[in-house]
Amino acid sequence: MSRYLKLYAHFLRFSFSKAMEFRVDFFFRVVMDIFFYAVQFAFFHIIYLHTPILAGWDIEQMRVFIVSYIFIDALHMTVFSTNCWWLPIYINRGDLDYYLVKPVSTLFFLSLKDFAANSFLNLVIAGSLLVWVLTNYPGPLEPIKIFVYILLLLNGTFLFFLTNLIFLLAVFWTQSPRGYGDLFFSVSHVMERPDRIYKGIARKVFVFILPFALMASYPAKFLMEENQWHLLGVIFGVTTCFFLLVQVIWRLGLRNYSSASS
Amino acid sequence: MELRRTLTYRADFWVNFIGQTLFSIVIAYFLWSSIFETLNVQTLNGFTMERMIVYYLLVPLVFRIQQGQTIGSISREIYEGSLNKFLLYPINFYGFKIITHFAGAVFYYAQIFVIIGLYQVFADNPIFEMSFLKLFYFTIAMLGISIAYFCLNSLSELVAFWADYIWSLGVIIRFAVSFMGGALIPLSFFPEWSMKILNLTPFPYMISFPMKILLEEVALKEFFLNMTILALWTLVFLFFSRVLWNKGRYRYTGVGI
Numbered sequence: 001m002s003r004y005l006k007l008y009a010h011f012l013r014f015s016f017s018k019a020m021e022f023r024v025d026f027f028f029r030v031v032m033d034i035f036f037y038a039v040q041f042a043f044f045h046i047i048y049l050h051t052p053i054l055a056g057w058d059i060e061q062m063r064v065f066i067v068s069y070i071f072i073d074a075l076h077m078t079v080f081s082t083n084c085w086w087l088p089i090y091i092n093r094g095d096l097d098y099y100l101v102k103p104v105s106t107l108f109f110l111s112l113k114d115f116a117a118n119s120f121l122n123l124v125i126a127g128s129l130l131v132w133v134l135t136n137y138p139g140p141l142e143p144i145k146i147f148v149y150i151l152l153l154l155n156g157t158f159l160f161f162l163t164n165l166i167f168l169l170a171v172f173w174t175q176s177p178r179g180y181g182d183l184f185f186s187v188s189h190v191m192e193r194p195d196r197i198y199k200g201i202a203r204k205v206f207v208f209i210l211p212f213a214l215m216a217s218y219p220a221k222f223l224m225e226e227n228q229w230h231l232l233g234v235i236f237g238v239t240t241c242f243f244l245l246v247q248v249i250w251r252l253g254l255r256n257y258s259s260a261s262s
Numbered sequence: 263m264e265l266r267r268t269l270t271y272r273a274d275f276w277v278n279f280i281g282q283t284l285f286s287i288v289i290a291y292f293l294w295s296s297i298f299e300t301l302n303v304q305t306l307n308g309f310t311m312e313r314m315i316v317y318y319l320l321v322p323l324v325f326r327i328q329q330g331q332t333i334g335s336i337s338r339e340i341y342e343g344s345l346n347k348f349l350l351y352p353i354n355f356y357g358f359k360i361i362t363h364f365a366g367a368v369f370y371y372a373q374i375f376v377i378i379g380l381y382q383v384f385a386d387n388p389i390f391e392m393s394f395l396k397l398f399y400f401t402i403a404m405l406g407i408s409i410a411y412f413c414l415n416s417l418s419e420l421v422a423f424w425a426d427y428i429w430s431l432g433v434i435i436r437f438a439v440s441f442m443g444g445a446l447i448p449l450s451f452f453p454e455w456s457m458k459i460l461n462l463t464p465f466p467y468m469i470s471f472p473m474k475i476l477l478e479e480v481a482l483k484e485f486f487l488n489m490t491i492l493a494l495w496t497l498v499f500l501f502f503s504r505v506l507w508n509k510g511r512y513r514y515t516g517v518g519i
Contacts, residue, residue: 024425
């Protein structure tokens with residue numbers, strides 16, 4: 001374990017020094033994410049000009065939901081997204097060989113080696129937005145629930161990453177350079193809408209098969225509504241299943257890996 | 263060549279295309295049906311539920327036609343130093359890139375008509391009819407929009423002469439066009455004051471306008487007015503991109519990074 005922590009510390013150091021070389025990109029990324037956050041708030045603001053309630057939530061409650069998925073997005077962008085970008089390319093080009101011979105878990109190495117230091121400031125901004133919205137929330141928020149909510153957001157980020165991996169690991173079989181990364185990007189917008197809008201079979205799909213409803217919506221529901229402790233079982237159960245599923249797909253994929261570039 | 267490149271991974275291409283279209287509609291359907299149910303209304307800001315679904319079915323396709331295939335390619339040539347060959351070839355770099363952009367757009371243009379055709383065949387009472395005039399207006403408008411977007415985007419790409427990595431600038435432009443053009447929410451839902459400002463920008467002409475051509479009847483006068491505004495904006499983008507190109511190419515070292 002300590003070996004992996006030390007390795008991650010090296011990843012961090014290297015990523016920050018690399019980010020400092022591209023200062024203009026650093027600035028543009030901050031502007032891009034601030035713009036993205038503004039669009040998310042504006043989107044729901046416009047909707048609430050036409051309806052007082054959406055999925056059982058008023059605008060104050062919706063703001064908690066918005067910052068929840070903004071925080072997950074920012075954390076994913078910072079910790080995982082660069083790695084998710086490169087992973088299918090390594091597999092497609094046959095560059096995986098170099099990582100397979102390293103004396104650490106290949107999936108750990110490839111999932112965490114690039115910490116997007118240039119997105120780190122955005123994570124700070126997203127975190128500040130989260131604090132601001134929670135501080136201004138008009139209803140009562142219990143400290144223990146806030147603590148669990150933060151853990152659920154971290155879990156939501158991890159689950160988002162695991163789901164992303166499943167779409168990307170398809171590259172072992174499709175041999176294409178991006179896997180189904182573009183499709184994942186489209187599907188991931190499910191997370192940006194409250195889970196209660198999804199009804200019938202779609203609801204089951206977005207909870208158990210493509211669990212985007214569990215990532216931000218369930219944590220927000222847990223925080224703001226009474227008697228929602230039962231959600232924890234569903235959230236952690238699905239996350240565990242997805243973690244195991246990724247391990248299985250990764251192993252099957254490696255068996256299919258030919259090492260040659262397509 | 264662009265078509266061949268797009269279709270190199272056919273299974274991927276179709277899974278991505280069908281999946282993206284499907285999920286865009288699924289999300290829009292559940293969001294808006296929840297709003298219609300809450301308000302207990304049949305029509306909201308001129309949109310019925312069916313019209314809303316058709317809107318969200320066509321919007322991503324219009325967006326794709328506009329974006330073509332060349333996003334990021336100019337900046338890549340600058341970083342990698344492969345711009346060298348264009349400086350030596352007896353062709354205009356900008357002209358070559360615009361043609362490549364169109365080649366990608368043509369494929370998406372064909373896709374939208376497959377979708378419209380399927381909708382017209384399978385819908386009980388289609389909410390809009392296609393006519394030769396509509397087809398003509400839409401084609402001209404998309405041609406103009408595609409050029410306008412190319413010129414707008416090239417402004418961000420040419421910054422690569424000065425900056426190391428400008429991927430995020432292109433994403434900002436995409437966000438701006440998507441939100442202020444009406445791809446996320448139809449512009450008729452925006453507050454009136456914001457529309458007065460938005461109409462002074464090029465964005466409503468890039469998405470909302472072609473959608474209006476498809477779903478409503480656009481008079482010749484309105485068509486000309488919108489196209490003129492779009493053309494003026496394109497000239498503005500073109501002017502600034504020429505300025506950037508003329509200044510930037512003297513900074514170009516040709517070795518890549």
